[in-house]
Amino acid sequence: MFSKKYLSRLLALVLVAAITLFGCSDNPSGLSGNYSQDTLTVLENLKTAIDLSDNDANKKEVVTLARRQISDYASRYRRNPKTSGLRSFTTMQTALNAVAGYYSSYGNRPLPDKLKNRLQQEFKQVEIALKRGV
Numbered sequence: 242m243f244s245k246k247y248l249s250r251l252l253a254l255v256l257v258a259a260i261t262l263f264g265c266s267d268n269p270s271g272l273s274g275n276y277s278q279d280t281l282t283v284l285e286n287l288k289t290a291i292d293l294s295d296n297d298a299n300k301k302e303v304v305t306l307a308r309r310q311i312s313d314y315a316s317r318y319r320r321n322p323k324t325s326g327l328r329s330f331t332t333m334q335t336a337l338n339a340v341a342g343y344y345s346s347y348g349n350r351p352l353p354d355k356l357k358n359r360l361q362q363e364f365k366q367v368e369i370a371l372k373r374g375v
Contacts, residue, residue: 271306272310272313276324277371279317280333282310284333284368286303287311287360288361288364289303290303290304291340291352291360295351304344307340312341314333315334318330327370329371332366332367332370335363336364339360339363340360343356
């Protein structure tokens with residue numbers, strides 16, 4: 242009885258440690274936690290998703306990755322006071338909201354040229370702001 246009690250506690254401790262170490266380490270969106278690098282990664286993947294033609298074989302996977310990255314990026318940096326006030330973040334958030342809104346409303350349909358042009362302009366502004374550090 243005495244050893245069974247300690248054995249069950251030890252097993253519980255080992256399981257908690259294993260889940261903590263291995264269960265939380267997988268990041269399917271590819272974000273690292275470095276704001277500048279994550280912003281550039283999301284930008285590149287969004288540019289790829291926007292530029293793909295409708296008949297491209299891997300469009301669905303690219304759009305799914307882009308949607309996952311939008312969600313992960315916003316949830317990671319929106320509440321961080323160090324990044325949420327940056328000009329690069331606010332411009333990026335505007336672009337992400339536009340893309341996410343379009344994908345939720347229209348699915349995998351191609352983006353209109355007007356939206357593409359606006360997004361490209363905002364992506365350039367984000368890259369410039371990142372280079373300046375703001």
